[in-house]
Amino acid sequence: MSSELLDALIILEKEKGISRNVLIEAIEAALVSAYKRNFNQAQNVRVDLNLETGTMRVFARKEIVEGVFDSRLEISIDEAKKLNPSYEIGDIVELEVTPKDFGRIAAQTAKQVVTQRVREAERGIIYSEFIDREEDIMTGIVQRYDSRYIYVSLGKIEALLPQSEQMPNETYKPHDRIKVFITKVEKTTKGPQIYVSRTHPGLLKRLFEIEVPEIFDGTVEIKSVAREAGDRSKISVGTDNPEIDPVGSCVGPKGTRVQAIVNELKGEKIDIVEWSQDPVVFVANALSPSKVLDVAVNEEEKATTVVVPDYQLSLAIGKRGQNARLAAKLTGWKIDIKSETDAREAGIYPREEPLLLFDDDDSNDDFNFNEDDIE
Structure with missing residues (x-):
């Protein structure tokens, strides 16, 4: 083994963060296998690498015994004492058995081991980097x-x-x-x-975190996201600060913030609604841009019946039921939408204590980008 390779190990330790000792141990283990494979040896051997000189030596390890049954693994006590009189039965004797042409095999093996370990280390570094960016x-x-x-x-x-x-x-x-x-x-x-x-709701959430400083710093919180990628999405936002308008923060000046997200998603329509702990208000907001007259809540079945003006029924339901479907996903409540006329005929509107959420002259304050849901 050349000193140049050992210098390379030092460089790899600095640049790749791979311990030189780990590489040396891996090379030694690989050289043991290479020795046994190329020289048809089954004996117990150890490879020693000298970091200073760049030399490599192979030692056969043999146990000292009274009577030898396998000369590849054992040595007699008499032969051992010729090497060192202090040897006793049970000790291990190491005899150098380095082949003359083992240098070439050693260099090839070391190169393969280093290449493999560098590749493994790089893969480990990449994995560690990206596992922390999951859901990012x-x-x-x-x-x-x-x-x-x-x-x-x-x-x-x-x-x-x-x-x-x-x-x-x-x-x-x-x-x-x-x-x-x-x-x-x-x-x-x-x-x-x-x-x-590109279709995951998390993408939309992360885009808002990038574009809206109030979401990034936690002042405004994204409560839920419902998305049908490439077509339409709804996002609910809320804040504990009464001085901040969560919907307006997401929209940005003249709609610049939400427009940047719409552009990134190639024209996907986005409804931004204000979250509320009250399911009546939250469901009404989620059905934006439709106006809502009343919301009846069934807590046990987590279901709601929503009454909308007759002329708003198509808008509330949306194309192919999309607006109602996204509102249900956003709120987590089942939503049954009825027109004012049907609700009156069914006797469910007006109630004894009617809840008038919006008058016909009012408009929903929540923001809707591209309000063209009417069939």
Whole structure:
């Protein structure tokens, strides 16, 4: 083994953070296997590496016995005392058995071990870095694609964007820069495997954390997210500070903050509603942009019956039921929407103590980006 290789181990220790002692132990173990394999030896051997001179020696380890049954593993007491009179039965004698041409094999083996350990260490570093970024957002560059995945470069590694996690309104081309949500980091025999998404609700949440300082610093909190990627999303926000408007903070001056997120999601419509602990208010807000006249709550079944003006029924339900569906996901309550006329005929509106949430002349204060739900 050359001193140059040992110098390389020192450099690897500094640059890769791999302990030199760990590499030396791995090389010694590999050299033992190489010795037995290449020289057809079954004896017990030890390899010694001299870090100062760069030399390598192989020693056969034999136990001192009275009568020898296997000369590869044992040595007689008489032979041992010729080497050192102080030897006794049961001691271990080491005899140098370094082959003349073992240097070449040693160099090849050491190179393979170092390469493997460096690769393993790099994989470990990448895994440690990305496992901490699970459920986080990163910017990647589209590299290539096949029938199953879009391959997105995240710098040190390529992440997989499965078809099921791709937005239906997007076309991905090589060299496109996209923001992705890291859904899973796996440790495999081939190294870390990272899966990302463009459809996960967490992506929307992280985008708001980036664009809205009040969310980033915790002043405004995202309470829930409901998303049908590429089409429409709803997000509920709240704050404990009465002087802050949580919805307005997310919208930003002239809608600049939410517009940046809409642009990143290629035109996905976003409704921002104010969260409330009162399910009546929260459900009414979640059905925005529709006006709501009354909300009846069934606590046991976690269900609500919502009454809306006749002319607002289509808006409340949304295209293919999307507005009502997203509102139910956002609030966690079942929502049954009835028009004012149907509710009156059924005798459920007005109630003895009617709850008029909005007059016809009022408008919902919650923000809706692109309010074109009417069928």
